[in-house]
C-alpha cells in the first residue's frame with residue numbers, strides 16, 4: 433500500500449485530499465507546513481509527496497528544493513498559478529509532476545498513479561544486480577554507480593562525469609537490462625518539459641566516450657532504434 437504525504441495548510445482541502453487518497457488505497461500522512469514536510473520526509477518510508485506551494489512558513493519552491501536535498505521521493509506539486517514558466521521552474525527544481533488548483537480527485541489520483549508507476553523499482557532481470565532502493569549502489573559488469581556518493585567507477589577507475597551525465601548513467605543503471613525510452617529520460621532524468629531534440633544524444637555520446645566505447649561498437653550502452661537505450665553488462 434503506497435504511503436503518501438499530503439502537505440497542505442488549508443484544513444478542509446487537506447481533509448478532502450486525505451479522504452480521496454485513503455479511498456484509493458493509499459496510506460496517508462499529512463502536515464500543514466513546510467518544516468513539517470521536511471520532518472516527515474526525513475523519517476522516510478514515503479512513496480510520494482503531494483506538496484501545496486502556498487505554505488505559511490516556507491516558499492513552496494524552497495520547500496521543494498529542501499526536500500530534494502534530502503530525498504528522491506516523487507513530489508507532485510499543487511500550484512494555484514497556471515503559469516508555464518512557473519511550472520517549468522518547478523519541474524527543473526525536482527518536481528515529478530504538477531496539479532493546477534483547483535483540481536479534481538480523479539486528476540490527483542491519475543497524476544499520482546503515473547508518478548508511482550514511473551518511479552516503482554522494476555522487477556529483477558536475470559543476471560543483473562539490481563537495487564530496490566534507488567540510493568543503493570548498482571553494479572553492471574565492471575561498472576559501479578553509487579547514487580549517494582554520486583560516483584561511478586569502471587574497472588575500479590572513477591569516471592569524471594558532469595551532473596547530467598551522472599544522473600543519466602545512474603538512471604540507466606537502476607533500470608539495467610531494460611530499454612528506457614527517450615520520453616522516460618525526459619521525464620525522470622531531465623525533468624524538463626522542453627529540451628532540444630539532440631540533447632539526450634549529446635549526453636549519451638559523451639557518456640559513451642567516457643565509458644571507452646563507440647556507437648559502432650557499443651559495450652554498455654545499447655541504443656534500440658526508435659525505442660530508447662539500455663545499459664547492459666558487456667559480453
Ligand code: CA
Nearest residue numbers: 441484486487
Ligand atoms: Ca495553501
